[in-house]
Amino acid sequence: MSIVRDARPAGREQVVCHVDEIPVGSHKVVPIGRHGVGIYNVAGTFYAIANYCPHEGGPLCSGRVRGKTVVDSERPGDSATVREGEFIHCPWHQWGFELATGTTTVKPEWSIRTYPVRVMDQHVVITA
Amino acid sequence: MAITEIHERTAPPALKPIRVVDSDVHPVPRRGATLEYFPEPFRSKYLLSHPIGETITYDAPDYFYAQAMRVDSFPTDGEFPGSDPDLAFRQAILEAGCDIGILEPLAGGWYNDPDALHAAAIAMNRWQDAVWLSSEGNWHQRWRGSVSVSIEAPEAAAREIEHWAGHPYIAQILIKAEPRPSWGDPKYNPIWEAAVRHDLPVTCHLGRGQYDNLPIPPVGLPSYNHDFMVTYSLLAANQVMSLVFDGVFDRFPALRIVLVEHAFTWILPLMWRMDAIYSARGSETGLRRKPSEYVKDHIRFTTQPLDYPEDRLELARAIEWMEGGKILLYSSDYPHWTFDDPRWLVKHLPESVRDNVMYRNGIETYHLPETVPALEGQTQVVF
Amino acid sequence: MTSHPDDSIPVIDASVHIFFDGAADMRSYLQEPFKSRGIPDYEMSMYGAPGGEYAPGTQHPDGRYPGSDPEFVGRHLFEELGVAAAVLHPMSKGILPDRHLNSAVLAAHNDMMVSRWLESGTYRDRFYGTLRVNPDDIDGALKEMARWRGHPRIVQLGVPLQSRDLYGKPQYRPLWRAAAEAGLPVAVHIEVGSSVTTAPTPSGHTRTYAQYVGFMALNYIYHQMNMIAEGVFEELPDFKVVWADGAADMLTPFIWRMDTFGRPHLEQTPWAPEMPSHYLPDHVYFVQSSVDGPADADFAGEWLRMTGKENMVMFGSSYPHWQLATVDAFPPAWSPEQRERVLWRNAASLYGIDIAAHAGGVGVSGS
Numbered sequence: 001m002s003i004v005r006d007a008r009p010a011g012r013e014q015v016v017c018h019v020d021e022i023p024v025g026s027h028k029v030v031p032i033g034r035h036g037v038g039i040y041n042v043a044g045t046f047y048a049i050a051n052y053c054p055h056e057g058g059p060l061c062s063g064r065v066r067g068k069t070v071v072d073s074e075r076p077g078d079s080a081t082v083r084e085g086e087f088i089h090c091p092w093h094q095w096g097f098e099l100a101t102g103t104t105t106v107k108p109e110w111s112i113r114t115y116p117v118r119v120m121d122q123h124v125v126i127t128a
Numbered sequence: 129m130a131i132t133e134i135h136e137r138t139a140p141p142a143l144k145p146i147r148v149v150d151s152d153v154h155p156v157p158r159r160g161a162t163l164e165y166f167p168e169p170f171r172s173k174y175l176l177s178h179p180i181g182e183t184i185t186y187d188a189p190d191y192f193y194a195q196a197m198r199v200d201s202f203p204t205d206g207e208f209p210g211s212d213p214d215l216a217f218r219q220a221i222l223e224a225g226c227d228i229g230i231l232e233p234l235a236g237g238w239y240n241d242p243d244a245l246h247a248a249a250i251a252m253n254r255w256q257d258a259v260w261l262s263s264e265g266n267w268h269q270r271w272r273g274s275v276s277v278s279i280e281a282p283e284a285a286a287r288e289i290e291h292w293a294g295h296p297y298i299a300q301i302l303i304k305a306e307p308r309p310s311w312g313d314p315k316y317n318p319i320w321e322a323a324v325r326h327d328l329p330v331t332c333h334l335g336r337g338q339y340d341n342l343p344i345p346p347v348g349l350p351s352y353n354h355d356f357m358v359t360y361s362l363l364a365a366n367q368v369m370s371l372v373f374d375g376v377f378d379r380f381p382a383l384r385i386v387l388v389e390h391a392f393t394w395i396l397p398l399m400w401r402m403d404a405i406y407s408a409r410g411s412e413t414g415l416r417r418k419p420s421e422y423v424k425d426h427i428r429f430t431t432q433p434l435d436y437p438e439d440r441l442e443l444a445r446a447i448e449w450m451e452g453g454k455i456l457l458y459s460s461d462y463p464h465w466t467f468d469d470p471r472w473l474v475k476h477l478p479e480s481v482r483d484n485v486m487y488r489n490g491i492e493t494y495h496l497p498e499t500v501p502a503l504e505g506q507t508q509v510v511f
Numbered sequence: 512m513t514s515h516p517d518d519s520i521p522v523i524d525a526s527v528h529i530f531f532d533g534a535a536d537m538r539s540y541l542q543e544p545f546k547s548r549g550i551p552d553y554e555m556s557m558y559g560a561p562g563g564e565y566a567p568g569t570q571h572p573d574g575r576y577p578g579s580d581p582e583f584v585g586r587h588l589f590e591e592l593g594v595a596a597a598v599l600h601p602m603s604k605g606i607l608p609d610r611h612l613n614s615a616v617l618a619a620h621n622d623m624m625v626s627r628w629l630e631s632g633t634y635r636d637r638f639y640g641t642l643r644v645n646p647d648d649i650d651g652a653l654k655e656m657a658r659w660r661g662h663p664r665i666v667q668l669g670v671p672l673q674s675r676d677l678y679g680k681p682q683y684r685p686l687w688r689a690a691a692e693a694g695l696p697v698a699v700h701i702e703v704g705s706s707v708t709t710a711p712t713p714s715g716h717t718r719t720y721a722q723y724v725g726f727m728a729l730n731y732i733y734h735q736m737n738m739i740a741e742g743v744f745e746e747l748p749d750f751k752v753v754w755a756d757g758a759a760d761m762l763t764p765f766i767w768r769m770d771t772f773g774r775p776h777l778e779q780t781p782w783a784p785e786m787p788s789h790y791l792p793d794h795v796y797f798v799q800s801s802v803d804g805p806a807d808a809d810f811a812g813e814w815l816r817m818t819g820k821e822n823m824v825m826f827g828s829s830y831p832h833w834q835l836a837t838v839d840a841f842p843p844a845w846s847p848e849q850r851e852r853v854l855w856r857n858a859a860s861l862y863g864i865d866i867a868a869h870a871g872g873v874g875v876s877g878s
Contacts, residue, residue: 056472091199094189094775310714343713348677354776397760400804435768
C-alpha cells in the first residue's frame with residue numbers, strides 16, 4: 001500500500017479504500033454515516049451514494065445496478081436499455097436512482113444523498 | 129430413603145405487550161416439502177408426473193433477478209424467500225419489529241379440478257402445521273396460521289375448517305379472490321357457516337391465476353404488471369358489492385371478512401356509491417341496513433400496499449373519513465417486494481388511529497392475547 | 512327544480528341520451544342491405560333495470576319512446592329546467608358482432624341526430640352532438656368522422672365502454688389520433704341494447720341489479736390505466752376522454768395506486784415515462800352520475816379538489832334514464848366556484864360552448 005506524500009486529503013475527506021478493491025462494474029459499502037455509503041465504479045468513474053433508500057429505508061446498495069429503458073422503434077419490442085450500470089435500484093421496491101446525481105427524472109425531488117468522490121494516488125477519497 | 133430433588137427455579141419468560149400485528153406474512157414450502165402431505169391420487173397425477181417451470185405473466189420489475197421478492201430476503205441455501213422460518217423470524221419479527229405475524233401460505237397449483245384444489249389446500253395446511261406452527265417452528269409463539277381452503281369445493285372446504293378449528297395457533301380461514309362466481313352465491317354458504325360456527329374470520333388474499341383463472345377484466349386485458357395489479361382492486365370491490373347486495377351479512381350476521389393486499393383507499397368512494405344505489409333502488413335490494421354499515425361492521429382491510437398521493441394529508445383525511453381506525457389492519461406482505469415496514473407505515477397513519485391499526489384491530493380480529501413472550505434484540509416500533 | 516336561492520348560474524347538461532322512436536323509425540334511416548337485417552332494440556334483457564329503464568316524467572304523452580322527440584325533450588330541459596345548452600349522446604342497439612352492420616346502425620343514429628335535433632326544431636341552437644363511431648371498425652370510424660368533419664354542432668365522438676380490448680391498445684390509436692387532430696374529445700358510455708360482450712364484472716355475472724349498476728361504470732378504470740401505461744396521453748397531448756358514466760370518485764384512490772405501485776414499473780413502459788397522475792389534467796373528464804358521492808358530507812368540497820376532480824366533472828342528467836341527475840342534488844359543501852365549474856365552466860371549456868350565447872338571463876334560479 002503506497003504512502004500518500006504530498007497531496008493529503010483535505011477537510012472532511014476520507015480515504016476509503018484502494019481503487020483495486022472496486023473493479024469496474026462492482027461496488028463496496030464502506031462504514032460511513034448511519035447506514036454506510038456505497039462506492040460504485042461505473043466504467044472507471046467512481047460514485048458514492050448513501051446506502052439508504054428514502055422510500056422505506058431499504059438497504060439501497062444491496063440492489064442491482066441497471067441501465068435506463070428508452071423507446072427504440074427499430075428493435076423488436078420497441079425498447080432498448082442504455083447507460084448500463086449507471087442506475088441503482090433499491091432491492092425492496094425497485095425504485096431507481098441515478099448514481100451520479102442520486103435522483104431520477106420521474107420524481108427529481110425524491111433523491112438520495114450522494115458524495116463527491118475522487119481518486120488520489122490510487123485511492124478512493126470521498127468527502128463525507 | 130428419600131431422595132431430595134433440587135430444581136433450579138427459572139423465572140417465567142418476560143412478556144411484552146403486543147404493539148404490532150402483521151396481518152400478512154408469506155411462508156413458502158421448500159422444494160418438494162409439501163409432497164408428503166399431498167393426498168393421492170392427486171400427488172401422483174399432478175405433482176409427480178407433470179413437472180412445470182416458470183409460469184409468470186405480468187412480471188414485477190427486474191423479475192428475473194428479484195422474482196417479485198425483497199432481494200435481501202433470499203435465504204443462502206438457494207431456496208425461495210419465505211421458505212426459511214428462521215430467516216423470516218429474524219427479518220419480519222426481530223428486525224421489522226412485528227409482534228405477531230399472520231401466516232398466509234398461497235396454496236400453489238392452479239387446477240381445473242376442484243378436488244385437486246382441495247388436495248392442494250390440505251397439503252398446505254398440514255405443511256404449515258408441521259413446519260411453522262409446531263412447538264419447534266413456533267417456539268417464540270409469534271406465528272399464527274391460516275386454514276387454506278378452496279372455495280371451488282365448498283363442502284370439502286367446510287370439512288377442512290372443522291378439522292383445524294380449535295388449533296391454538298390457527299387464526300383464520302384463507303380463500304382466494306378469483307374463483308367465480310362472486311361470494312354472494314349461495315353455493316358458498318357451507319364455508320361461511322363453518323366460519324361463524326368457529327368464530328374464525330374468512331380472509332381473502334389475491335391469487336392472480338393463470339389462463340382463464342385470472343380475473344380478466346370485462347373490457348379487455350391489461351398490458352403490464354402495473355395496469356394489471358392496480359386495477360386488480362376492482363375484483364375486491366366487486367366481491368364487496370356481492371357480499372353486500374347478495375345479502376351474505378344478513379344470512380350470516382356474525383361473519384367477518386378480511387381483505388388482504390387488495391389496497392383499501394377505494395373502499396371510501398365505494399361505500400358512498402353503494403349507499404347511493406341502495407338509497408335509489410330502495411326495497412328492491414332487500415337489505416336491512418345501509419351498505420356502508422355492513423362494510424364497517426363486517427369487513428377489514430390491510431394497509432399494505434399503502435397507496436398515497438404526493439400530499440400525505442389527503443391520505444390522512446381519507447383514512448379519517450372511512451373510519452380507518454375501525455376497518456384497517458397493518459400488514460407487511462413479507463417477503464414480497466411490495467413490503468411495507470411497520471416503522472415507515474405507522475408514520476402515514478393519523479395519530480388517532482395508530483393503536484387500532486397497528487395492533488388493537490389485529491388482536492380483536494384474530495383473537496390474540498394482549499402479550500407475547502419478549503424477545504431479546506427485537507426492534508421496538510415506537511408510536 | 513331549484514338550486515340555491517338567488518342562484519342564476521347557467522347550466523350545461525353534458526349528457527342527454529337520445530333514441531329513435533322505435534324500430535321502424537330507425538329503419539327509415541337505413542338503406543339496404545342493412546335495412547333488412549336483424550337489429551336488436553334498445554332494452555337490455557339481463558342487465559336492464561327492474562321497474563323500467565327510464566325515469567318518471569320522461570314518457571311522451573303520445574307514447575313515443577323516451578328521449579326520441581326533440582320538442583318534448585327540449586321543452587323539458589330548456590323551459591322547465593332552465594338549462595342553457597345540452598350535449599346529446601345517441602344510444603345504440605348494442606355492440607353487434609358484425610362490425611359493418613354496427614357501423615351502419617351508428618351512422619343512422621348520427622344522421623338522425625343531425626337532421627332531427629341539430630339542424631331542425633325549436634331548440635336546435637341549444638343542442639350539441641356526439642358523433643357515434645365504432646372502435647371495432649377503425650376505417651369506418653375515420654370515414655364517419657370525415658363525413659361530418661367541421662360540423663359546427665358536433666362537439667365530441669362517442670364510443671362504448673364495453674370493448675374487446677382496453678383502449679390503450681394500438682389498434683385504437685388511429686381513432687384517438689384522429690380525434691385529437693380534430694379537437695374532438697371522446698366520450699365513453701355504457702352501450703345499451705343487446706351487446707355481445709363478456710360478463711360485466713371480473714367475477715362474471717351479478718345476481719342483483721344493484722351490483723351490476725355498482726360495478727359496470729367502474730370498468731372505465733381498466734381503460735384509463737391502460738391508456739396511461741400505453742402512452743396514449745404521452746403521444747397525443749390534445750387527446751381528451753370523457754368517462755360519461757361517472758364514478759369520478761374512484762379515480763382518486765386508483766391514481767394514488769397507479770402512482771405508488773406504477774413508479775418502479777416505468778422501466779417497462781418507456782413510451783409513458785411520466786408519473787401516471789401527470790397525464791390526468793386537461794386529458795380526463797367525467798359526466799357526473801347521480802350515484803356519485805359523497806353527498807352531504809361536510810368534506811365534499813375538499814374531496815372534489817383532490818386529484819383535480821373539480822376541473823374534470825361536468826353535470827350531465829343522463830336523461831331519460833332512471834338515474835336522472837339533478838342540479839339540486841349537488842353536495843351542499845361544494846364551494847360556489849366548484850358548483851360553477853361542474854354546472855357549466857368545465858363543459859363550456861371542453862366543448863367550446865359560448866355560454867353567453869345561451870345564458871342570456873336563463874339560468875337555474877331559486878323559486
